[in-house]
Structures are given as structure tokens and as C-alpha cells.
Amino acid sequence: MRRFLPLLLVWVLGTGAVLASLARSPWWWTVAVPLLAAACLGGRDLLQRRRPVLRNHPLVGRLRYRPERAAVRRGPAGAREPSGDGVGVRAVPVRVAHGPDDEYLVSSLRPVEASEEPPSVRVGGPGCTRPYDMALLNVSAMSFGALSARAVLALSRGAELGRFAQDTGEGGLSEHHLRGGGDLVWEIGTGYFGCRDADGGFDAREFADKAALPEVRCVSLKLSQGASPGTGGVLPGVKVSAEIARERKVPAGETVVSPAAHREFATPRELVLFVARLRELAGGKPTGFKLCVGSRQEFLAVCRAMVAEGVAPDFVVVDGSEGGTGAAPAGLAGHLGMRLTEGLITVHNALTGVGLRGGVRIGASGGVATGADIVRRLAQGADYTNAARSMMRALG
Known part of the structure; x- marks a missing residue:
């Protein structure tokens, strides 16, 4: 397989260098020894069981272990970051300033003591009867x-x-999400997987039945995501097993292409009314939508629709164009939509401007891995954050 080619190449070159040193010149040992050492290291990577990345990508997988990734790995292992002054963890003021080269968090001479209880934010506006502490x-x-x-x-x-x-992602609410016992944010995408009728439209009855499950704490309507706004996701047919086909109600073995846009609404007013309908069908659980902001005017139009209809989501998750996915066309990834910083500020300011910010929570998704990343996003207008890549790195 291709991921083992670097190790195979090192073994072949090392063996060739040893033969050359025996048959031609002892100077070849200066090449053979480093190559054999690298080959042995790659063999160790292949046989060890602690790090799946190294097992699947011997030698080259070591290039991935940088400081940020090391911090992510230490978290699942139960290790704690030591504080610089040795007197315990302290809270950082939520403010970002800009220096000549980069932005930085503003420190204080009198930081407050952090609470022992993990912080959370209550999600649930006036139309929500079952709020959730995120x-x-x-x-x-x-x-x-x-x-x-x-x-x-x-x-x-x-x-x-x-x-x-x-967050379940748009692929449906599977038994594997439910078995782990964690709280779930059920995401509904343009394909309506998990609540899809025979024609590919929204099935309200199936949605209501699944949304009533106790594990489902919130419902998120996906408008777009960071790496592929304006395009539908693609799941290659080779990955569409019988189980996945059953969950999504699509033919097994065939490539699944999610539509670029929703069929249930087309205007800002129809969008906010559909969100309200989902919240009602979900029994009053927090309901919102996710997007990668493109046009400021379009989001302002959605805010005006909220005011006109007297309906607002309980949360808005802002995805940045730097978000990653394997489901987007390679030529578009990272080139559509705003970066997370600009998108967050846009959404926060727009909701504040129409007087709805107090009842609508904002989530930030894109490149979050450390505590500093969380504080930075809170400073830019978010109430909470979501992470994908750092979670996958924690899994290996």
C-alpha cells in the first residue's frame, strides 16, 4: 500500500548500501548505517500499538507530531498542562489585541481564580422550553x-x-452515536439523512420520533460548512455499506451527493420559520443552524427575517473557510466563505445590531485545539466552540 512505500524504500536503499559496502567500498557504511537505523525505526512504528498514525504511516507519521498535536494527545491521556507560575490555573481576560505581527490575548496583573466546575453556557432562547448547558x-x-x-x-x-x-454530522443519527451515551447535537443537512422520505425530502414524523430520544439535546440545521459552502458533500460509493445505506436511505455501493441547497425553504423568512418548525417537532429542544458566512448582506437578510417573523434560532454555529473535510471538491476547499475570525465578528455584530444577540448563542468551529484557541474565539464573539481535527488526532 502507498502509505508503506517510504518504509519500503528505506529498507531497499539500506540493503543496497550494505551490499555496496561489502562489495565495493567501506565508505558505503556512512550511507548504510543511517538508512538501516531509519528502517529499524520504521519497523518499530509498524509494530507498536500506542499510536495509530505511526502504525498506519511508519516514519512519515512522525512529521505530524508537532507541539499542538502533542498537546491534543496529552489531553485524552489525562495529563495536565503545568501553569507557568506554579500557583495553579487562572482565568484569562477574554480580549484579543493586535500587535505588529500577530494577535495576542490580553493578560492581567490581577487574574481571577478559575472555578473548579467546568464552565458551560446555557443554550435556549425565548422559543425553547428545554434549554441545554453547552x-x-x-x-x-x-x-x-x-x-x-x-x-x-x-x-x-x-x-x-x-x-x-x-455533533452527529449530516450523515444521520446512527446507533453508534447513541450507544456511547454522550449528549448529541443532531445535524440535519440538505440530504435530510435520518429523516428523509422516499423522494429525498424532509420526513417530519421520522424527525420528531428521533428528536424525542433523550440523547438528542439539540438540533442543528446545516446550511453550509467551512470547507464546502455552496456545494453538497460527497460520500464515495466504496464507503456506502449496507448499514450506511440503511441509515441514509440511499442505494448501497453508490456515491452519495448531498444537494447544494435545501428543498424545504428558499428565502430568509422560510428559513427561520423552518427552524421554528424543527424546534416544535423536537419538543422545544434548542434548535439552530450552521453556516460558513459568505455574504454579509445575506446574513443581515436572515436577521431581518428573524425580526419580521418574531422567530429566532437558539444558536448559530459559525464555520470558518479553514475548516477541513474530505467531502468537498478539492479545488474549492479553503477558497469559499469567510475565515472564522471574520465570520464570527460578522454574526455577532449582526445579531447585536437587530437586538437578538442576548437570546441567540454563537458556536465557533474551525481550528480549535487548545485553551488559547477557545479564549480567542470567545473574545471574537462566540459563546462556545466545536472541534473536529483535534478530536480525530486524539483518536489517532
Whole structure:
């Protein structure tokens, strides 16, 4: 397989250098020894069981272990970051300033003591009857199908142990999400997987039945995502097993292309009314939508529709164009929509401007891995954050 080619190449070159040193010149040992050492290191990577990345990508997988990834790995292992002054963890003022080269968090000479209780934010506006206390860091949207059953189950169990939420992704609400026992944010995409009728439209009855499950704490309507706004996701046919086909109500073995837009609404007013309908069908659970902001005018039009209809979502999750996915056309990834910083500020200011910010929580999704990332996003207008890549790195 291709991922083992670097190790195979090192073995072949090392063996050739040894033969050359025996047959031609002892100077070849200066080449052979480093190559054989690298080959032995790659063999160790291949046989060890602690780090799946190294086992699947011997030698080259070591290039991935940088400081940020090391911090992510230490978290699941139960290690704690030491504080610089040795007197314990302290709260950082939520403000970002800009220096000549980069932005930085503003420190204080009198920081306040952090609470021992993990912080959370209550999600649920005036139209919500069953609010939910959201952790400041949660599992971002990753679908069953894009991830394996074991990975989905592991994330669900991690969410239960860590007391945070897991977004199901748009691939449907599978038994693997439910088995782990963690709190779930059920994401509904343009394909309506998990609540899809025979024609590919929205099935209200099936949605209501699944939304009533106790594990489902919130419902998120996906308008777009960071790496592929304006395009539908693609799940290759080779990954569409019988189980995935059953969950999504699509033919097994055939490539699944999600529509670019929703069929249930077309205007800003229809969007906010559909969100209200989902909240009613979900029994009053917090309901919102996710998007990667493109046009400021379009989002302002949605805000005006909220005011005109007297209906607002309980939350808005802002995805940044730097978000990653394997479901987007390669030529578009990272080139459509605003970066997360600009998108967050746009959404926060727009909701504030129409007087709705107090009842609508904002989630931030894109490149969150450390505590500093969380504080930075809170400073830019978010109430909580979601992470995908750091969670996958924690899994290996």
C-alpha cells in the first residue's frame, strides 16, 4: 500500500548500501548505517500499538507530531498542562489585541481564580422550553460514513466522559452515536439523512420520533460548512455499506451527493420559520443552524427575517473557510466563505445590531485545539466552540 512505500524504500536503499559496502567500498557504511537505523525505526512504528498514525504511516507519521498535536494527545491521556507560575490555573481576560505581527490575548496583573466546575453556557432562547448547558469545547460535525462506526462510538463515549456534546454530522443519527451515551447535537443537512422520505425530502414524523430520544439535546440545521459552502458533500460509493445505506436511505455501493441547497425553504423568512418548525417537532429542544458566512448582506437578510417573523434560532454555529473535510471538491476547499475570525465578528455584530444577540448563542468551529484557541474565539464573539481535527488526532 502507498502509505508503506517510504518504509519500503528505506529498507531497499539500506540493503543496497550494505551490499555496496561489502562489495565495493567501506565508505558505503556512512550511507548504510543511517538508512538501516531509519528502517529499524520504521519497523518499530509498524509494530507498536500506542499510536495509530505511526502504525498506519511508519516514519512519515512522525512529521505530524508537532507541539499542538502533542498537546491534543496529552489531553485524552489525562495529563495536565503545568501553569507557568506554579500557583495553579487562572482565568484569562477574554480580549484579543493586535500587535505588529500577530494577535495576542490580553493578560492581567490581577487574574481571577478559575472555578473548579467546568464552565458551560446555557443554550435556549425565548422559543425553547428545554434549554441545554453547552460545554465550551465540543465535538464538531463528523458523520457516520465519513468516520467508521468505532470512531463514532469512541467520540460518543468521550463526550459522555468529558461532559460535552457531539455533533452527529449530516450523515444521520446512527446507533453508534447513541450507544456511547454522550449528549448529541443532531445535524440535519440538505440530504435530510435520518429523516428523509422516499423522494429525498424532509420526513417530519421520522424527525420528531428521533428528536424525542433523550440523547438528542439539540438540533442543528446545516446550511453550509467551512470547507464546502455552496456545494453538497460527497460520500464515495466504496464507503456506502449496507448499514450506511440503511441509515441514509440511499442505494448501497453508490456515491452519495448531498444537494447544494435545501428543498424545504428558499428565502430568509422560510428559513427561520423552518427552524421554528424543527424546534416544535423536537419538543422545544434548542434548535439552530450552521453556516460558513459568505455574504454579509445575506446574513443581515436572515436577521431581518428573524425580526419580521418574531422567530429566532437558539444558536448559530459559525464555520470558518479553514475548516477541513474530505467531502468537498478539492479545488474549492479553503477558497469559499469567510475565515472564522471574520465570520464570527460578522454574526455577532449582526445579531447585536437587530437586538437578538442576548437570546441567540454563537458556536465557533474551525481550528480549535487548545485553551488559547477557545479564549480567542470567545473574545471574537462566540459563546462556545466545536472541534473536529483535534478530536480525530486524539483518536489517532
